[in-house]
Amino acid sequence: MPKTLLKLTVSNSLLYTMCAVAILLICLVSYMVYFLYTAKEVETPSVILALFDDLFTSKDFNKVAQKYFLPGSTGGYRNKSVLHMEYVLGDSIAEVSAYELSNSEDGYIEVTMYDEEGSPVYPRFGFFYKLTEDESKIDSYVMVRLQPFSRLNEEYSKEWMM
Amino acid sequence: MDDVRRRTTDFKILLVIIAVTLLYGVLILLTLRSPESLGKQCIFLMYTFNDLYDLQDKESKWLSLIDKELQDDFRLDNDSRMISTYFKFKNKPTKVEFIYSSNSVIVYKVKNENIDEDRLFMFTFRVSKGRLTSIREYELKGVSKGGTDII
Numbered sequence: 001m002p003k004t005l006l007k008l009t010v011s012n013s014l015l016y017t018m019c020a021v022a023i024l025l026i027c028l029v030s031y032m033v034y035f036l037y038t039a040k041e042v043e044t045p046s047v048i049l050a051l052f053d054d055l056f057t058s059k060d061f062n063k064v065a066q067k068y069f070l071p072g073s074t075g076g077y078r079n080k081s082v083l084h085m086e087y088v089l090g091d092s093i094a095e096v097s098a099y100e101l102s103n104s105e106d107g108y109i110e111v112t113m114y115d116e117e118g119s120p121v122y123p124r125f126g127f128f129y130k131l132t133e134d135e136s137k138i139d140s141y142v143m144v145r146l147q148p149f150s151r152l153n154e155e156y157s158k159e160w161m162m
Numbered sequence: 163m164d165d166v167r168r169r170t171t172d173f174k175i176l177l178v179i180i181a182v183t184l185l186y187g188v189l190i191l192l193t194l195r196s197p198e199s200l201g202k203q204c205i206f207l208m209y210t211f212n213d214l215y216d217l218q219d220k221e222s223k224w225l226s227l228i229d230k231e232l233q234d235d236f237r238l239d240n241d242s243r244m245i246s247t248y249f250k251f252k253n254k255p256t257k258v259e260f261i262y263s264s265n266s267v268i269v270y271k272v273k274n275e276n277i278d279e280d281r282l283f284m285f286t287f288r289v290s291k292g293r294l295t296s297i298r299e300y301e302l303k304g305v306s307k308g309g310t311d312i313i
Contacts, residue, residue, distance in 0.1 A: 015173060018180040025187035029194070070309070084306030103286060105266050107312070110286070126284070126302070128262070128312045140309025146284065146300040150246035160303040 042105045045135055048127075052111065056099050061085045069138050081141070088143045092121050110146065122155040123147050197265040197289040200227060204294055205285050208236070209258045209272055217248070229295040236297075247299075252276045262313040265289075269302065269313050282313070 051068045058064065061082045069081045096113040103110035108128050113121040128142040147160045195203070207224040211217040218238060225233050234240060238248070251274050261282065262269040268285045282302040287294045307313075 015176060015180070018177065018184065022180050022183045022187070025184060025191075029187050029190050081308050084308060088304045088306050103266070105264055108264070108267055123300075123303070126300075130309065130312055138309075140312050141307070142312050143304075143306045144282075144284075144302040145304045146298075147303045149299050149301065150242055152242055152246075 044101060044104045044109055045131060047131060047135060047137065048109060048129060051138070052099060055085070056093070056096050056113070059093050059096075069141075070132065081138075084141075084143055088125055088145055096121060120155075123157045123160055124155065197287070198263050198268075200289060200292075200294060201266075201268050201285060201287050202260060202263055203227060204287075205258055205260075205268060205270055209256055209270075212255045214248075214253055227294055228297065229290065229293045232295065232297060250276060 047068060051064060054067065055061075055064045064085070065079075065082045092113065095115045097116045098114040098118075100112045100114070101109050102112045102124060107130065108126065110124055110126050112124045115121055123145045126142075126144045126146050128144075129138050130140040131137065132139045145157075145160050146155070147157060148155045150156065204224050204227045207220045207227075211220065221238050225236060228236055235243065238244060251272075254275050256277075257273040259271045259273060260268065261271060266286060266288060268287075270283055270285070271279060271281065272283060273279065282305060284300045284302055286296075286298045286300075288296040
């Protein structure tokens with residue numbers, strides 16, 4: 001085989017390999033840009049929405065706990081969730097007439113509560129959750145009030161200072 | 163022979179173009195970070211330091227991760243931020259421990275001799291054009307858990 005033709009054959013196979021790798025790489029980069037760098041809208045599970053709809057309508061921690069939380073192996077889990085809701089939401093729930101999900105992602109929502117005049121009741125609260133397999137009840141949760149760092153922040157609450 | 167020489171030259175040019183494309187792709191892959199890792203890196207830079215000088219050295223690095231319109235809120239010469247955050251560390255070595263992280267929420271603890279080790283902090287954000295935006299920082303209060311540990 002003449003030398004130039006041999007060189008051409010080698011270049012050809014290398015070219016095809018590089019073409020394939022380049023296409024794969026472009027696909028991979030596009031995938032990463034699309035899925036990792038694009039803010040995705042997360043749909044809040046219906047059981048979570050129903051929980052807060054019920055909670056802010058009835059304001060009955062016991063009823064909500066019975067309906068949406070797992071009883072737990074010792075039976076104490078539901079009771080604990082009642083105590084937790086009472087502790088985190090406390091008296092502020094009495095003045096709440098509406099709520100809004102201000103941040104929602106897979107396994108977490110942030111809730112802003114509003115009083116009858118439409119003013120926000122700060123601080124907001126966050127709810128981390130894990131649902132049962134059939135997504136009908138809350139298996140595990142963490143409920144917190146979100147206290148901003150700065151006292152100058154309008155969301156800062158002296159009630160949750162300590 | 164001229165035809166073969168021309169084809170060889172064409173192949174060489176194509177090879178160079180593909181090589182440059184590959185290199186560019188690899189560079190993008192190396193610099194591309196998920197929102198989660200971007201958020202964690204920002205927290206790590208802001209709250210891991212030996213002293214104020216160390217913190218000053220890192221300032222430009224965390225600012226480079228934050229949307230330009232928000233950068234002033236996170237500068238060390240922002241009195242409000244300095245008082246509400248860094249004064250509490252009393253210039254002592256500080257580290258962070260990540261407890262929970264996702265693409266828009268990170269929960270962490272601060273390891274500093276002046277901060278109670280049980281306190282939990284949260285950093286929420288979005289990513290736009292490769293930078294952190296819509297940043298909010300909170301301390302988690304009244305932490306109440308049920309079931310298996312989520313955070």
